Amino acid sequence: MKKHFVLSILIFFTPMTFLSAQWEPEIRLSAKDSVYSWSGGRGIAAGPQTVHVVWTDARDAVGGAGQEIYYIRSIDDGVTWGSETRLTHNTPQISSAPDIAVSSGSVLHLVWYRFVDYPNRDIYYMRSTDNGVTWSAETRLTSTNAADIASVATAGSIVHMAFQSTHTGISQMYYMRSTDEGLTWSAMMPISNTNGFFPMVAASGSAVHVAWTDMRDDHAEIYYCRSTDSGVTWGSDMRLSTLDQTGSQFTTVAASGSYVHVAWQDLYHQGGVPAGVYYRRSTNGGSSWQSEIRLGADHFNTASSNYPQGATLCTSGSNVYLCWEDLRDDDDALFWNGEIYYKYSRDNGNTWSHDIRLTYCLSFRKSAPSNAASNEAIHVVWCDKRDYTMTNGGTYEIYYKRDATGNIVGVKEESETTRHMPNMLKTVPNPFVSFTTVPGHEGKSFVLYDISGRQCGTYKGARIGEMLPAGVYFIRPLKKHFAPVRVVKIK
Numbered sequence: 001m002k003k004h005f006v007l008s009i010l011i012f013f014t015p016m017t018f019l020s021a022q023w024e025p026e027i028r029l030s031a032k033d034s035v036y037s038w039s040g041g042r043g044i045a046a047g048p049q050t051v052h053v054v055w056t057d058a059r060d061a062v063g064g065a066g067q068e069i070y071y072i073r074s075i076d077d078g079v080t081w082g083s084e085t086r087l088t089h090n091t092p093q094i095s096s097a098p099d100i101a102v103s104s105g106s107v108l109h110l111v112w113y114r115f116v117d118y119p120n121r122d123i124y125y126m127r128s129t130d131n132g133v134t135w136s137a138e139t140r141l142t143s144t145n146a147a148d149i150a151s152v153a154t155a156g157s158i159v160h161m162a163f164q165s166t167h168t169g170i171s172q173m174y175y176m177r178s179t180d181e182g183l184t185w186s187a188m189m190p191i192s193n194t195n196g197f198f199p200m201v202a203a204s205g206s207a208v209h210v211a212w213t214d215m216r217d218d219h220a221e222i223y224y225c226r227s228t229d230s231g232v233t234w235g236s237d238m239r240l241s242t243l244d245q246t247g248s249q250f251t252t253v254a255a256s257g258s259y260v261h262v263a264w265q266d267l268y269h270q271g272g273v274p275a276g277v278y279y280r281r282s283t284n285g286g287s288s289w290q291s292e293i294r295l296g297a298d299h300f301n302t303a304s305s306n307y308p309q310g311a312t313l314c315t316s317g318s319n320v321y322l323c324w325e326d327l328r329d330d331d332d333a334l335f336w337n338g339e340i341y342y343k344y345s346r347d348n349g350n351t352w353s354h355d356i357r358l359t360y361c362l363s364f365r366k367s368a369p370s371n372a373a374s375n376e377a378i379h380v381v382w383c384d385k386r387d388y389t390m391t392n393g394g395t396y397e398i399y400y401k402r403d404a405t406g407n408i409v410g411v412k413e414e415s416e417t418t419r420h421m422p423n424m425l426k427t428v429p430n431p432f433v434s435f436t437t438v439p440g441h442e443g444k445s446f447v448l449y450d451i452s453g454r455q456c457g458t459y460k461g462a463r464i465g466e467m468l469p470a471g472v473y474f475i476r477p478l479k480k481h482f483a484p485v486r487v488v489k490i491k
Helices: 002-012
Strands: 044-047 050-057 068-074 094-103 107-117 120-128 147-155 158-165 172-178 189-192 196-204 207-214 221-227 248-256 259-266 276-282 293-297 309-316 319-326 339-345 366-374 377-384 397-403 445-450 455-460 471-477 485-489
Touching: 044 094, 044 377, 050 094, 050 107, 050 366, 050 377, 050 397, 068 094, 068 107, 094 147, 107 147, 107 158, 120 147, 120 158, 147 207, 158 196, 158 207, 172 196, 172 207, 189 207, 189 221, 196 248, 207 248, 207 259, 221 248, 221 259, 259 309, 259 319, 276 319, 293 319, 293 339, 319 366, 319 377, 339 366, 339 377
Parallel strands: 044 366, 147 196, 248 309, 309 366
Antiparallel strands: 044 050, 050 068, 094 107, 107 120, 147 158, 158 172, 172 189, 196 207, 207 221, 248 259, 259 276, 276 293, 309 319, 319 339, 366 377, 377 397, 445 455, 445 471, 471 485
């Protein structure tokens, strides 16, 4: 009885924190050298097991004119990817700044703007009801000839869209919604009558949150407004950025339950205030806000070539994830060579991890990151100029990276030291069908755990994982100086 009691305690207290989340190598998603641009949109969305990516692509340009929206998906949570699909066919017109969201697990909503007859532009929409296999015809949602930069979010069957339009002479914030998953749409509604840009929308339950860059104070600041009745009515807008005259701009917003998260970039050093990614949160659905804090920043010097920018947020339960472009590693300000950085919070934004560098490809710029969470994984996409050659015109391509276990509560992020430690084990094959091996350690013992931290058995390094069901597991060697290794059994 005593022996069983001790064993129970050991299993119960097996900590999940010993399992280190591991970022996998990045892969290129866009197959053809193609001039590319993103303008403030969320380029990635995730549902159960499926990840969706959209971007603007100029490969079909005629005489140098024209851009189209392209789409690609993974149906195994980012392990493998299908073929690219061209969603728009309007060359030489320009379709730009796509933003994508998922509802009901398999219904996709895509918004973008198109220059119909330059400079006339409006917001367009299409949807897929079968998880991206087929897509509807596009629908023109606005008719102002001056609408662009749209953001889309979902809550249940309601689809929310915020966008900017200059048809009144200044760039105002507007809102539209669909209560039937995109079949029909309401008329456009102004939610701010000041000069604003780059709106972002988030929704949770009946609460809808919009944040944007605003010029009412004669310089860029971050403003916010909300609806508590699914977009029927809107409250007054309020200013979130407090560092006066410091150039706060390009915001991102995410919501989960009563928690609302807003982050933005601040590029200017004034009065001793450092540049960085700044953040505020609300714990009561946007009724009140805690003080802003600096999250991602240039920690090593104050040179202008190290300004962080392009922050993007996503949430999953109490987890909050932030990505941005950072120039702290740049040694050539002329070419603006940024890297993608990341950090996370496991407690709804109360505390945050250290900064984690995701890309290591100096001399080529990485920009416009976008992130999403699904199942156990965190997914990040960005545009990357590493494939530049003198013959392809300086193209950007779409790159993707994931942490397959980063969305599990209790799994801590591996440090830079751990990631590059010489004693990192390698399993072959991984993923595996019947069993996997640890080359060079075939006779040594390894303990296997599932993603909940439960011990599943002890194996020799020559045959690990036999007789186990398909799933995600972690190998923990008996030697303490080896880091845990994630393995996947697929059958």
